Amino acid sequence: xxxxANPKEALIKAAYADVHKFGTNQEFDKAVKAVxxxxxxxPDDQTALHCKVVxxxxxxxxxxxxxxxxxxxxxxxxxxxxxxxxxxLNKQLQALKTIDDAGVQxxxxxxxxxxxxxxxRLERYEDCxxxxxxxIKNSSDEYEDERxxxxxxxxxxxxxxxxxxVLEVPEDTYEQYFNSACIQSNRQKYVEAERKLRTSEKLxxxxxxxxxxxxxxxxxxxxxxxxxxxxxxxxxxxIKEASVIYAECLRHKPKDxxxxxxxxxNSVVINKDQNVFDSKKKIRAAMAEACExxxxxxxxxxxxxxxxxLALYTNAGDxxxxxxxxxxxxxxxxxxxxxxxxxxxxxxxxxHKEAIEQLNKFASTHKTHEFISKFAIIQLHLLQGNRKDxxxxxxxxxxxxxxxxxxxxLVSLYLGTDNKPAASALLKSAVEWYKQNxxxxxxxSDMWRxxxxxxxxxxxxxxxxxxxxxxxxxxxxxxxxxxxLVIAYAQFNPKRALEISRKLPKLExxxxxxxxxxxxxxxxxxxxxxAKKTANAKVEPSPSTPATEKKKSGNRKRKGKxxxxxxxxxxxxxxxxxxxxxxxxxxKKRGGARAKDIIKGSQGxxxxxxxxxxxxxxxxxxxxxxxxxxxxxxxxGPRQQHRKGxxxxxxxxxx
Numbered sequence: 226x227x228x229x230a231n232p233k234e235a236l237i238k239a240a241y242a243d244v245h246k247f248g249t250n251q252e253f254d255k256a257v258k259a260v261x262x263x264x265x266x267x268p269d270d271q272t273a274l275h276c277k278v279v280x281x282x283x284x285x286x287x288x289x290x291x292x293x294x295x296x297x298x299x300x301x302x303x304x305x306x307x308x309x310x311x312x313x314l315n316k317q318l319q320a321l322k323t324i325d326d327a328g329v330q331x332x333x334x335x336x337x338x339x340x341x342x343x344x345x346r347l348e349r350y351e352d353c354x355x356x357x358x359x360x361i362k363n364s365s366d367e368y369e370d371e372r373x374x375x376x377x378x379x380x381x382x383x384x385x386x387x388x389x390x391v392l393e394v395p396e397d398t399y400e401q402y403f404n405s406a407c408i409q410s411n412r413q414k415y416v417e418a419e420r421k422l423r424t425s426e427k428l429x430x431x432x433x434x435x436x437x438x439x440x441x442x443x444x445x446x447x448x449x450x451x452x453x454x455x456x457x458x459x460x461x462x463x464i465k466e467a468s469v470i471y472a473e474c475l476r477h478k479p480k481d482x483x484x485x486x487x488x489x490x491n492s493v494v495i496n497k498d499q500n501v502f503d504s505k506k507k508i509r510a511a512m513a514e515a516c517e518x519x520x521x522x523x524x525x526x527x528x529x530x531x532x533x534x535l536a537l538y539t540n541a542g543d544x545x546x547x548x549x550x551x552x553x554x555x556x557x558x559x560x561x562x563x564x565x566x567x568x569x570x571x572x573x574x575x576x577h578k579e580a581i582e583q584l585n586k587f588a589s590t591h592k593t594h595e596f597i598s599k600f601a602i603i604q605l606h607l608l609q610g611n612r613k614d615x616x617x618x619x620x621x622x623x624x625x626x627x628x629x630x631x632x633x634x635l636v637s638l639y640l641g642t643d644n645k646p647a648a649s650a651l652l653k654s655a656v657e658w659y660k661q662n663x664x665x666x667x668x669x670s671d672m673w674r675x676x677x678x679x680x681x682x683x684x685x686x687x688x689x690x691x692x693x694x695x696x697x698x699x700x701x702x703x704x705x706x707x708x709x710l711v712i713a714y715a716q717f718n719p720k721r722a723l724e725i726s727r728k729l730p731k732l733e734x735x736x737x738x739x740x741x742x743x744x745x746x747x748x749x750x751x752x753x754x755x756a757k758k759t760a761n762a763k764v765e766p767s768p769s770t771p772a773t774e775k776k777k778s779g780n781r782k783r784k785g786k787x788x789x790x791x792x793x794x795x796x797x798x799x800x801x802x803x804x805x806x807x808x809x810x811x812x813k814k815r816g817g818a819r820a821k822d823i824i825k826g827s828q829g830x831x832x833x834x835x836x837x838x839x840x841x842x843x844x845x846x847x848x849x850x851x852x853x854x855x856x857x858x859x860x861x862g863p864r865q866q867h868r869k870g871x872x873x874x875x876x877x878x879x880x
Contacts (some may be wrong), residue, residue, distance in 0.1 A: 230642075233266050237266065237270075240259045240260070240262040240263045241263065242261075243256070243259035244259045244260055244276055248276075253280045253284050254284065256276070256280045260273050260276050260277040261277070264520065264869075273300060274297055275299075275392070277293065278293060278294060278299070278303060279306070287310040287314050287315075290306070291310040291314065294306065294307050304324065304327045304329065305335055305336055307367070308320045308336070308340075308343075311323060312339065315517075315518040318347070320339075320343050321340065321343050321347070324336055324339070324343075332358075338360060338854070341355070341357055341360065345379060348522060349383045350520060351708050353379050357372060359374060361373065361376065369518050370397070370398055373395055374398065374400040374401055374404065376394065377392075377394035377395070377400075377405060377408075378404050378791060380394050381407035381408045381411060382406070382521075383402050383610050384407075384411040384412055387412070393546065394408070396421075398428070398432075399426075399428035399429040399450075400425075402422075402424050402425035403421075404419050405421050405452055406418040406419075406421035406422045406457075407453065410457055413460075415458075415460045415461050416461070418453075419458065419461070419827060422450055423452040426447060426450045426451065429443075429447060429450060430443060430447065445479055448477060448481075448484060451473075452470065452473060452474055452484055452567040454470065455467040455468075455471055455474075459491060464495055467491070468492065471489075471492045472493075475488050475489065475492070475507075482513070483516060483524075485510055485511070485516065485519055486509075486510070486511040486513070486520055486524070486528065487524070489507035489508065490511040490524075490527065490528045491503075492507050492509070493535060497538065497642070501538065501539055504535055505535065505539075511528045512529070522556075526559060529551075529552050529556065530552065530559060530562060533549050533552055533566050536548055537569055537573075540570075545566060545570040546567060546570070547568060549564070550563075561587070561594045563589055564583065565601060566581075568583060568584055568605070571583075572605060572608060577608060581605050581606075584599075584602050585602065585674040596622070596625065599622060602618055603615045603619060605807060612641055613642065616638050616639070617637060618636065619631060625659070627655045627659065632655050635648070635651055636651060636652065636679070639651065647677070649679065652679055656691055660691070665752070677689045677690075677693045686713045686714075686716040687717055689732045690710060690713040693709055693710040704729065705727060707725065707729055708729065710725055710866075711725050711726045721809075
């Protein structure tokens with residue numbers, strides 16, 4: 226070996242020793258410098274190139290590592306490292322292509338697990354589930370619990386599809402309890418999910434305390450569980466409890482961007498049209514770029530939709546139009562929801578005609594949303610007071626107009642326009658349609674009952690009878706329906722009425738003999754007060770009560786005395802009870818004023834004011850004096866900041 230080669234080999238050997246030492250101590254910055262010394266003298270050293278890529282990955286410099294791999298043409302050699310860098314750079318499709326194009330069969334264990342994780346990020350949950358099942362089946366090492374936890378996370382996402390069966394997942398660790406709770410919440414079983422989450426929270430605290438984790442680490446792990454718990458509480462209507470948990474979590478400023486996004490978004494949902502400034506701040510946090518790679522497409526879609534609704538609540542017309550268009554471009558599956566938000570804003574701006582045109586255009590091209598679109602159009606017609614247009618739109622629904630709810634709406638609108646014949650005709654046609662098509666969807670008893678009562682009031686006994694017949698099929702033991710049917714048939718078919726009346730229970734079965742005697746003995750002419758007195762008078766004392774004689778009243782009614790000059794043949798003076806100055810023939814000695822001009826009532830009060838201030842006249846109580854303000858309870862609105870010192874308390878009195 227030449228003398229020139231010895232210093233080079235010595236340098237490489239010393240540099241590798243440094244790389245090993247720094248790597249063991251996790252000082253990867255120094256390790257990169259040591260590798261660079263090797264590459265300075267041996268630029269094609271494959272081991273040194275590999276070491277540098279690993280060091281850059283450990284420093285989370287994935288972009289630099291990926292570029293270094295491509296620059297040195299190491300893609301075919303460092304397949305795992307390149308795919309992992311692309312995975313961490315959120316280039317999931319490119320990472321999957323890197324693994325699949327490598328042509329390595331069978332895939333090594335680490336590449337297989339990385340590919341499965343990429344499938345999870347791509348939301349290909351069914352493929353991911355099959356891959357995890359195969360990995361768990363063919364491996365047995367210390368990472369088995371982690372794989373089973375990942376498997377339960379996949380099952381939780383698959384649980385969103387209610388038509389698919391849910392995989393039974395183990396519940397050995399707090400993570401597995403958490404994922405099991407997510408499965409239950411995605412199946413809308415929030416009470417069961419809450420129970421599992423509380424168990425997960427308890428296990429998590431105990432496990433991390435045993436591991437010697439710091440309070441900050443424990444709090445960070447618990448926040449994930451508690452935010453999911455708050456969601457379950459929110460879905461159960463326990464809004465205050467959920468709101469407190471969200472606020473507490475955000476106050477901790479968690480490092481997990483996805484956690485911040487979910488808590489912020491759910492807080493905005495709770496606020497609705499209240500605390501708008503707080504909601505704007507939180508929706509910006511939920512839509513930050515750092516949250517983008519951490520959220521699923523479903524979560525990002527929900528946050529974007531809530532952002533549009535928040536703009537609608539703030540009545541920002543231009544912003545609503547821009548955001549809904551952007552939402553439609555990013556998530557075409559919620560195009561109809563975006564259209565409804567846009568039309569709601571147009572309605573707020575009194576542009577009902579434009580909103581109706583957009584809905585009609587959408588309904589003509591999207592038949593799946595035609596039904597709901599027409600209901601939105603009906604709402605816009607009613608906001609303008611156009612009942613006739615609303616009726617025409619409902620009638621254009623075809624056979625769907627015979628649904629009970631739509632029939633009820635049409636009858637109400639017909640009666641609102643004083644068109645009773647049209648309402649009667651609609652009910653008749655609805656009855657005939659259900660008979661001809663033999664449709665039995667849901668409970669139609671309310672519709673048949675309303676139709677029968679409407680036709681009975683209108684005198685259409687035959688139509689009423691057919692409706693009652695259908696109602697009787699649904700409720701054969703309803704005696705009220707049977708009685709109504711007898712009344713209806715009695716008006717046009719007495720024989721049928723008599724036949725049906727035999728099915729009614731006999732009077733003896735409905736009332737007892739004592740009740741009949743009481744009804745016959747009752748004096749219906751007497752008032753309620755007199756009847757009570759009579760009933761009390763007839764109560765016989767119990768045997769234990771000693772009988773006492775009723776005392777006679779000491780005040781005897783005396784005969785009235787007649788005046789000495791009383792003449793029975795002459796009618797008495799009708800004004801005999803009035804004072805002399807109020808009688809018709811009375812005249813003052815001075816001035817000759819009539820009695821009606823004399824001031825009556827309290828001193829200094831005009832005669833015209835007597836009625837106004839007469840408290841016995843109850844009609845005056847219903848009229849508000851102009852000087853008396855009527856207090857109205859203010860409608861709830863957004864909170865306002867009170868000025869400091871706005872109210873001062875008077876000494877010795879009230880505010």
